[in-house]
Amino acid sequence: MRFVDEAEITASSGKGGDGCVSFRRERFIPRGGPDGGDGGAGGSLYVEADPGLLTLYDFKRKRMFAAQNGRPGMGRQRFGRSGEDLVIYLPVGTQVYSIQDGEESLLADLVSPGQKVLLAHGGRGGKGNMHFKSSTMRAPRFAQPGEEGVELRLRLRLKVLADAGLLGLPNAGKSTLLSRISAARPRIGSYPFTTVNPNLGVLRDERDTQMVVADIPGLISGAHQGRGLGDRFLKHVERTRFLVHILSVEDVDPGNFQQGFQVLNQELEKYSPELALREQILVLNKIDLLSAAQLEKLGQAVAASSLRVHLISALEGSGVDALVQDIWASFYRLSLAAK
Template structure:
């Protein structure tokens, strides 16, 4: 499985080049003054958001990134060459935490294409001996060493950027829904945990606007404690504006037909209270499996409890147009509210 959303790496910037100790030596000039140049600056380690990357897989393969050292200063007042920066490309939505003995803290949140963050600054080059000539010391035989670079351990965490997060119990039909409303082609089968990685789908609007939806792997009871697949992927809905909460019609039996909604809601509360407060569009999927009488009873049960529940069939397309329109409307309203 190539979808990797966490990596721990070490970065080290380059050392500054040492200043040069040199003197002017020319014919007919017996005592030329100091002319040692400065050392070059060490390279920085820079993280840059790349539109071509979707996971942190490459950073799992290479765990250490080092920039080159600056060049040593030369005679004849020639400065050493600055080292090139080491650029590390990461996908959009990457959080970078710096690891220290006291713990970890968030150092950068890279969300925009082309955004850069300097993780470790290169050392400054040392000054050559030409800077240390004084009235009492006409021939200084010393120069500054270059400053050392920085070394840091970093933990990178990818959180998908999507306006809509599609959540629910395993086998609720999340992958079928995202494939029906977008061009995404996730793996679909009628058994739990078909989806092992989040899938992104782009819903195209008539006006050219786009709505990005993420199909999050199924959550089960205890997901906030790492049970099932939920703990690894709950974080991917943390950036979404709204949630589409699916419940399979097959899970609506028993005294409480909507218990599946409550179970997942409870996991969201335990994982992140703010996440649990996100607006939700609730929908019962696979209504094509229900007879008309059973569907009528479910609709009435939702009304009796004051629940706004949509009844859809992602496979057959029933109710999808209304659901997508509501996704557009609510997303636009939330975006406007954020801008204000």
Template sequence: MFVDKAKIYVKGGDGGDGLVAFRREKYVPEGGPAGGDGGDGGDVIFQVDEGLRTLMDFRYQKHFKADRGEKGRNKSQHGANADDMIVKVPPGTVVIDDDTQEIIADLTRHGQRVVIAKGGRGGRGNTRFATPNNPAPEIAENGEEGEEHWVVLELKVMADVGLVGFPSVGKSTLLSVVSAAQPKIGAYHFTTLTPNLGVVDVGDGRSFVMADLPGLIEGAHQGVGLGHEFLRHVERTRVIVHIIDMAATEGRDPFEDWQKINEELKLYNSKLEERPQIVVANKMDMPDAELYLDEFTKRLDEVKPGTTIVPISAVTKKGVQELLYKVADLLETIPEMPLVEELSDLAEKKVYRLASKEEDDFTIRKDNEDFVIESPSIEKLMKRTNFTTEESVLRFARILRKKGIDQALRERGAKDGQIVRIGDFEFEFVERE
């Protein structure tokens, strides 16, 4: 089964907790702190495997969670970092954040890798908090939580040649004739529901991959018919082979067919208008096909002179070999990579930035009689703070005072005993004497 879309959950591993420990060795009085840092959580990494052709595996496994880092150890030993989770995807996979609909990565090359969910950093052990004023701290941090989100995977078939055209114009028949592929062929619309790939041997030592794509109808760019399910695959092809029913067996005008299909391609992605295209006049073994071809050629020369037109009959194979030579010749003149604006290189670059002023700011609002503090940086600090030790709690309170939160609460009218909420935690406001 060909699967070209999937929604999955990914989560980087949590960082390991730092350790509170002290040296307890004979002849080493007042040994001092010896708690090591926790290990980093594993990343979830997508890697392109050219041996894969569909997203079938993601129908049965939808959750991918990397391992968490090990806790810090005694004797100031660092906990082991967790191994990264490698998730293999087929070439042509686009990764989209389900919440923001932003493209995270566009994966096209074999072996290409990109981090989709970063693992959390390990917490610091008490060795890190030793100071001249506090040489034996009982403070250690919890590990950071790993990134998590739902992502949508969309597969855009990687083929040299894409067959486009209205339903029942002979795309599947042509693919079955020129390759070993066995697409479903029937005398009804939308016989082909998913892309079929075939390797075409031209016969002179050259070969290329051809994709028989589901038929287009008017309004496809808006999702009508198979719409977007089909059009996204066209984006990857290097050459478009536009098949026309030149015998007008279904009563449509061949030239209008050509116009409508090209308009749908243009409306979906304006760059497809520039993609090299060969027009194939199929069903030339049928009555009146020659008359329609003459009229078609005249009208096409008026709007797009110089367009290559190859008359064939996929059923009798007449003209098919000439078509293969023309396609192979054209492929040799254009780049091997798909003519799309790739985000792959951007996705592979890591961007390091300082926390913005907005991230460091906080807001205070009233919720009935309670005060609610909202601040990403403080909520992150809370998750890393181990509230089971008094020293950690005091350190957290000192940081809040330095940020000016105590003073801001007083200015908002906070009194002794009133509840202050930060995230899922509740505190009691205590006025210092």
């Protein structure tokens, strides 16, 4: 199934049923009077976060949704049946915006599994003519119509929810690392932009604590302006607690490796200053491509810096265990701080 993180749909709550105009007609009971029942209420419109969904793909195929209308009232003071509510199930992390006159307003931000938000009440059912009888109006020949439902144009935006985000330039080895540390099997290739959709992997510790790691598709300089895969995927970084910033040793100067990390950090700051301040674990990948002398020089530069840097080979596994331990350390610390 294709990953889709934005969609636009139209959804409406149900119309209330009309009240009934009816008069009691029974043998030997003259002037029976009005007995029209009320219409049923229309179904309400809800959205709910479903952890089993990962994409908005279905909403590219179906764009119109409507709750059930209420049934009209009937004679003998019988009330119409209420319409069934409509629940639209969305992936966890979806934001729901209402579009009106070209302006968007946030209606719901589904950040927790099972979270359910009411978007629109169903229309109220109309009153039957039995309600309008009075001393001066013995035979009302009118009833109240049902209230119309509410129609909404909605824009759905999915922002992947993850504890840690793997961030890096194209072909840095993020997908390879994710496949080594989790059961995820993302597409892997030896060319840029192999990953064109966010991939999620799950890590578990010895206590069966779960941590979700997202492989964010490769970003390049100018991503905040839409270059490369652009800011379409920068929004997914917003949901992560911390970042694992990965560079290939092919893209850095061993004597000045810090400069390599500045490219994407500048993009993060231009997109959102808050993102630039998020905790980062720095990783230099593909050390299997270096000679012993080159690796020693790079190791000396890392040791001389005060940065939190790991030298790894995601392909061969060297250094990965220490990196995973550091990722868990950040997870535990930030989880504790959030309580």
